[in-house]
Amino acid sequence: MNKSISKRQSNTIIFAAIIFIVLTLLVVIHSKTFQTIDDQIQSCLRLPMSPKLTHVLLTITNLMGVSDSMIISIILVLxxxxTKHFNSAAFLMVNGLLLSYPINVGIKFLVNRPRPSLPHLAVVNSSSFPSGHSMVSIMVGGSLIFVLNKIISHQTTKFIVDCLICGFILLIGYSRIYLGVHYPSDVLAGFCLGLLIINITNVFFKRWNLL
Structure with a gap:
């Protein structure tokens, strides 16, 4: 097994880290230009709004809330x-259960960005940056893509599964913006941080011959 990190994975780690760091700095220094751009993008992404769409997105976004996402992660791990994919189960457990929540809560506490001033269409009880739902969705979904790509041999099936999971992850991010509880930069930062972490853990699991 090749234990060395691939160029593609290395670039992914660097790219995700740079974007997350830049976004964090812009939030911490309270850049007015950055905030204006964030507000404008959010306004565009929230149109059009309708009661039916709101109901659908509330249902979807709740899947990556703390309790539901933990239940989903535990079911997937089990x-x-x-099915005797113990190393894959451990990989998903580490990312989806052990790392995602503590890291997200810690960064939220340090950055302490207020939520958007828009009416919130979902219940929120913490600060805004980075989006926990977005981060958890990519850590659970991304981990699932890693392990399923090793389990599934049929290329077409693999492609369809990857697209469905990626679509779900993006929909979670969109739902947080639409519901007025996150800025687009919160969602992007959550995606980048989650992507960074799962790729780093993937590197270690491969070096330890666990994946």
């Missing part, structure tokens, strides 16, 4: 373990 399914992998039952």
């Amino acid at each position: 399914l992998l373990a039952v």
Whole structure:
């Protein structure tokens, strides 16, 4: 097994880290230009609004809330373990359960960005940056892509599964902006941080011959 990090994965780690750091700095220094751009993008992404769309997005976004996402992660870990994919189960457990929540809560506490002043269409109880739902969705979904790409041999099936998971992740991010509880930069930062972490853990799992 090749234990060395691939160029593609290395570039992904660097790219995600740079974007996350830049976004964090812009939020911390309270850049007015950055905030204006954030507000404008959010306004565009929230149109059009409708009661039916709001209901659908509330249902979807709740899947990556703390309780529901933990239940989903535990079920996926158990399914992998039952099918004797123990290393894959451990990889998903580390990312989806052990790392995602503590890291997100810690950064939220340090940055302490206020939520958007728009009416919130979902219940929120913490600060805004980075989006926890976005971060958890990419850490759970991204981990699932890593492990399923090793389990599934049929290329077409693999492609369809990857597209469905990626679509779900993007929909979670969009739902947070639409519901008025996150700025677009919160969502992007959550995606980048989650992507950074799962690629780093993937590197270590491969070096330890666990994936």
